[in-house]
Amino acid sequence: MGASSLIVLICAAVAFSAGGIAIAKFMVKGTKNTAKGEAYECGIPAKGTPWDQFNVGYYLFALIFLIFDVELIFLYPWAVVVKSIGWPAFVEIVIFMFILFMGFLYAHKKGALKWM
Amino acid sequence: MFSLENITNTTHTWLNQTFSPTLALLTEFLIVGVLVIGLFAVLGLVLVFMERKVSAVMQIRLGPNRVGPMGIFQTLADTLKLVMKEGLTPNGADKFLFNLAPFVVMITAMLILAPIAFAKGFQMWDINIGVLYVSAISSISVIGILMAGWASNNKYSLLGAMRSGAQIVSYELSAGLAVLSIVILSGSLSISDIIASQQNGWWIFKGHIPAIIAFVIFIIAVTAETNRAPFDLAEAESELTAGFHTEYSGMKFALFFLAEYVNIFIVCAIGATLFFGGWMPFHIGSWTAFNNIMDYIPSSIWFFGKTFFLIFLIMWFRWTFPRLRIDQLLNLEWKYLLPISMFNLLLMTFVAIMGWYF
Numbered sequence: 007m008g009a010s011s012l013i014v015l016i017c018a019a020v021a022f023s024a025g026g027i028a029i030a031k032f033m034v035k036g037t038k039n040t041a042k043g044e045a046y047e048c049g050i051p052a053k054g055t056p057w058d059q060f061n062v063g064y065y066l067f068a069l070i071f072l073i074f075d076v077e078l079i080f081l082y083p084w085a086v087v088v089k090s091i092g093w094p095a096f097v098e099i100v101i102f103m104f105i106l107f108m109g110f111l112y113a114h115k116k117g118a119l120k121w122m
Numbered sequence: 123m124f125s126l127e128n129i130t131n132t133t134h135t136w137l138n139q140t141f142s143p144t145l146a147l148l149t150e151f152l153i154v155g156v157l158v159i160g161l162f163a164v165l166g167l168v169l170v171f172m173e174r175k176v177s178a179v180m181q182i183r184l185g186p187n188r189v190g191p192m193g194i195f196q197t198l199a200d201t202l203k204l205v206m207k208e209g210l211t212p213n214g215a216d217k218f219l220f221n222l223a224p225f226v227v228m229i230t231a232m233l234i235l236a237p238i239a240f241a242k243g244f245q246m247w248d249i250n251i252g253v254l255y256v257s258a259i260s261s262i263s264v265i266g267i268l269m270a271g272w273a274s275n276n277k278y279s280l281l282g283a284m285r286s287g288a289q290i291v292s293y294e295l296s297a298g299l300a301v302l303s304i305v306i307l308s309g310s311l312s313i314s315d316i317i318a319s320q321q322n323g324w325w326i327f328k329g330h331i332p333a334i335i336a337f338v339i340f341i342i343a344v345t346a347e348t349n350r351a352p353f354d355l356a357e358a359e360s361e362l363t364a365g366f367h368t369e370y371s372g373m374k375f376a377l378f379f380l381a382e383y384v385n386i387f388i389v390c391a392i393g394a395t396l397f398f399g400g401w402m403p404f405h406i407g408s409w410t411a412f413n414n415i416m417d418y419i420p421s422s423i424w425f426f427g428k429t430f431f432l433i434f435l436i437m438w439f440r441w442t443f444p445r446l447r448i449d450q451l452l453n454l455e456w457k458y459l460l461p462i463s464m465f466n467l468l469l470m471t472f473v474a475i476m477g478w479y480f
Binding site: 007008009010011012013014015016017018019020021022023024026027029030031033034036042043044045046047052055057062064067068070071074075078081082085086087088089090092093095096099100103107110114119 | 150151154155158159162204205206207208209210211212213214224225228229231232233235236246247249254272274275276277278284287288291292294295298299302305306307309310311363368369372373374376377452453456457460461464467468471472474475
């Protein structure tokens with residue numbers, strides 16, 4: 007079907023989700039209650055806002071992920087041709103991975119992979 | 123012969139002979155759309171029922187057995203219940219993003235279906251970068267999850283969403299490297315080429331030790347990527363009530379739930395395609411007689427059989443391993459799986475260049 011299948015799939019997903027939600031809206035007769043709209047935090051009244059500053063501790067992982075994800079993108083075209091090129095491609099990728107791995111070890115030694 | 127490929131071809135020619143090309147194309151779009159929606163609904167019903175029955179067997183109990191024979195209508199009844207529930211939007215939530223998030227998750231789940239080959243010649247889009255397409259689209263679903271968690275105005279949701287983001291993003295690396303080792307062997311990114319390259323045996327048997335290591339890494343990584351136990355930190359019900367979909371109810375919750383199960387099906391389908399040959403029957407090298415006998419089993423049965431075997435494996439994990447802590451989870455990925463998969467990739471390259479595979 008080619009690339010037009012993407013449009014069909016997006017339309018199908020939207021129709022499925024919107025249809026389900028619309029049917030549910032039609033079937034349900036909701037009641038009004040002020041307690042209904044409150045945030046559910048195990049019954050304890052919610053204090054403060056979640057849209058606040060707090061230490062997440064994931065951003066170092068995100069940074070290292072970015073490096074390796076870019077590496078992965080470089081590896082995709084390489085993986086397709088490596089069998090036909092042979093040893094030169096192998097040597098090059100060993101050098102490439104060695105440099106990246108050194109960076110990874112540096113991050114590890116700096117304690118970037120330690121939790122909190 | 124009766125096969126999905128013949129049915130699609132016959133339908134295509136009949137439509138083009140009967141109607142004008144535009145109308146025929148539109149009818150095909152409509153048929154594909156209805157089929158995909160049907161697949162989603164059936165997958166949801168079957169997988170939820172399978173999950174409950176598998177857990178019941180693992181825990182030596184009966185599982186659902188009241189609604190219909192053997193309880194097969196249990197999920198249908200559950201769906202009906204979810205449709206009857208009111209879909210709440212909490213006060214102070216970001217209403218637009220809150221309502222958009224289920225759509226994003228569903229659309230990404232649907233889009234990944236495009237390059238998957240369900241049977242011989244039964245594929246929506248035979249794109250030449252199929253594997254890259256799958257990994258690119260599957261990383262969008264994390265945006266939907268973060269959107270849901272952030273927009274809910276709930277601390278549990280936000281924490282669950284951030285855990286989920288860190289987890290999906292981390293394990294994507296080892297999953298990608300495991301996929302790449304098969305790409306090295308088959309020399310193509312296209313799903314149909316990868317399946318065709320397994321005509322004389324599946325890669326898990328032909329690729330020696332590196333292929334088996336890659337398969338183990340792939341299964342661990344996709345279990346984490348789909349937020350399944352033992353990596354279900356994002357919705358750890360004993361710590362975060364329900365993680366990023368705490369505030370969702372009714373049909374919107376059902377959409378998240380469905381997308382989760384469809385994602386399990388999709389990653390298992392990709393795993394079956396890469397390591398077990400997709401729709402390719404079980405072939406052994408040049409044993410022509412044996413291969414011909416195997417060809418009598420329809421290709422769709424091979425595909426769904428392998429996929430459901432992998433789904434069963436992932437369900438089995440849930441009742442075998444206790445849940446990890448978030449630091450253990452990130453340690454496992456960054457200190458063990460990532461270095462192992464990098465060296466495995468080099469080992470696979472070595473094996474491929476030396477020609478030490480069948």
